[in-house]
Amino acid sequence: MKSKIVHTSGTVLLVGGGATQHSALRAAMADVDAVVAADGGAAVLLDMDILPDAVIGDMDSLSPTMQARLPAGSVHQIAEQDSTDFDKALRNISAPLVLAHGFLGARLDHQLAALTVLCRRAERRCVLVGEDDVTVVLPPALTLALPEGCRVSLFPMGPVSGRSEGLRWPIDGLEMAPDGRVGTSNEAAGGAVRLWVEAPRMLLILPVACLGALLAGLRQAEAWPAP
Template sequence: MQVPASERIGPPLLSFSRTLVIVGGGRVDFDILAGLVASGAHMVGADGGADLIAQAGVVPDAIIGDLDSLADPQGWARRTRVIHVAEQETTDFEKALYCTRAPVTVALGMTGGRFDHTLAALDAVLRHAHERALILVDEEDVALAATGPVRFTVGRGERISIHPLGPARFLGSEGLDYPLQGVELKPGGRTGTSNVATNGTFSIEPEPGAAPYLLILGQRNLMALIEMAGQSAK
């Protein structure tokens, strides 16, 4: 059983007023990273992810992890805040999650590459989705971990996938080719891969108490998804 974050190290150590980007050691699109930096987002390296941030010419606001994959920790300590979290029950991504707070958190370099890292990232998202707005970015898509109703606009005919992280029954939806009214999605059962936006704007409403679900869209929707998630978090 996972030990609650509050029992591991107490309250979050770092609070950010703008979007937080946590960068891991997986595959990172440097154009996306540069765009997020230009938007004013804060940067935190999950252990060796800090070295990828440095490749983009940026010094992260902090580095968090067990520091087993970070090049030159002592050198980094002279440039930014380095938070060593020694426990081995969680990944560096989850350490960065429970050590921080932000209105919206974007995760880069947490999926793709190693399959076990991707699964661990999804487990961390499930555990933290109710307490913060989380968006995962991979090579093709972005995935918002949603815990309630969502209304969003994409291109007409654009692919929309809804993947449950636990049992989630839906009260209804609008603007989707395959309606969700009365539908239950759950891992190992029915999922919502490759639905379609019929007119661009769509909405999804889960039942109260439903498990978090991933709203998966094409990468080009990232900035608009961050804005929407930020508004919902207020």
């Protein structure tokens, strides 16, 4: 098996070059074991006087001047153009959880590419954190403590079905697909929300205020096996 660039038994903060909030990044750093930048995400961190443990990508968005400010040996250039910098970084991180900032917002095409990578690398548990939303590929089973009326959106990235408890509109028996039935704008009915899916193709989208509840649920959930 090919060795990964970053190995940790704790949480990794992965920063991209898209829209980010410095306050959210600093808050995330309080509970992570490593900080990784995907290409231009290094500029975001350097602007905050934060030195990443590793920078991974094709380096087409990071100037030589910026690269010179990084610690020796921290830049890992992957020149191929068949994958995004997010994919390059995520597939080279070995960690139980990755918090990814700077991949939602701004360009829609970049967001869609990031969501595709989430499903392609579903065995690498990664939460995309944006200004308004957080999203993750649903694990096989997940229990969440969410307040009544909380927005719970489910979006299939491929044909998938599942079951639910605690949603205002249950998903039991529904065959969902991106060009068919989707589950956006559902709500928590009060009490625990429990979700089960048959395959790693369902995105869960919650308000960013629910990040803590999502992380608590994920830490108790079984992960998808590696392909």
